[in-house]
Amino acid sequence: MVNNTDIPTAAILVIGDEILSGRTKDKNVGFIADRLTELGIDLKEVRIISDEQPAIVSGLNALRAAYTYVFTTGGIGPTHDDITADSVAAAFGVTIDIDQRAVDVMLERYEKADLTESRLRMARIPAGAELIANPVSKAPGFQIGNVFVMAGVPNIMQAMMDDVSTRLKGGQKMLSLAIEAGMGEGMVAKPLAELQLEYPDVSLGSYPYMRDGKFQTSLVLRCRDEERLNLVAEKLADIVTELQKSNAD
């Protein structure tokens, strides 16, 4: 048996008015969710909030107290509406100033004369934080405590996540198998619930979708123990085969 108390947990805090207005459609949650699943870390909560310091501070403090890791995206650029670094410093109660390590990496891209006051905003790092590498455009993210602060532009965030991933302690990987029921979920609901009662250690999920105007259902089994997963998957496959036969009759 896998001891679930050993499984690290995580939350994502997406900071961005442009997501809440609908103008930009978020692509970062799905990417981070996939990565965490690969690493054996349970993503438990996502919050999307506006570019307002009180919202960032209270959201971040709630999440960092509740989960092993917190990932933020957005609000670390050079413009006046980029207030994530200052808000994170406020949440941790530490000072923030231009960080020489950040200036040094930015000098790999910019001439010294081009490091304007605006661009130097991107070198403002809370005291005690470690930098997160940004191979795309140099201006770094940072880690403070269990919080990883990353860019909102998807390809920069993804590059930062490569650096971040090396610092995360993964748990035993969650394994999953999917079985296509070939019918609406109302047809399979009862035997599925009975199977779940019999094997509470394997999580059984049912995800309806429509294809060509007909309801279909993906049945997803999740468990960290491969033997148990395979055992229950076989039983579920038998149930589905039987149901398909009786539907065809």
Add this chain to the structure above:
Amino acid sequence: MVNNTDIPTAAILVIGDEILSGRTKDKNVGFIADRLTELGIDLKEVRIISDEQPAIVSGLNALRAAYTYVFTTGGIGPTHDDITADSVAAAFGVTIDIDQRAVDVMLERYEKADLTESRLRMARIPAGAELIANPVSKAPGFQIGNVFVMAGVPNIMQAMMDDVSTRLKGGQKMLSLAIEAGMGEGMVAKPLAELQLEYPDVSLGSYPYMRDGKFQTSLVLRCRDEERLNLVAEKLADIVTELQKSNAD
């Protein structure tokens, strides 16, 4: 001037392990965000949580106390992992049982003999709730207080949102204009910040993105007053034109 205290606010609660595991990429937040912007309602927060009753109850109670409207998606199907309706009833402290109005609309699709115990789970509605019409597959959503409970399957959620929209009191619409800067945001950050200081009633956002390996920036102006919006947009367009000229020199 527009009085912002008259602007209704909203939150979305996405209920779904499949989003948190990365298996399914959410499409509902963007759709609801767009619709609320059209209606003049400010979406202030989104939370994505797992299919666990304590998470649903505490998330819902936090959001419904803080915002004018709350929209939930997911977890109202016929299977054992569909626990949203029961969790909403628990959050409101009301009973829940099979609702004859819901049974009646489901009989428009199903023969009475086909309304199995599993399918009748979809007719469980908290006491005091009003139904939300589902023209796609009949099993209804419901409204209780300021909370609108909808399906997770995108085309069903979208159809339900048509019914829901008629019940929402919109505010004065947020208007927006976008100007393409044609340069990275570091180049425009300083004059943009100065313009924001001069016109605090028009929100100026700066959204970087990459195209063909080069940084580009969308500058977005948002205001509920059309005259003020146009005034500041003209000033910003002039600033951008000047910057482009001096870059070209």
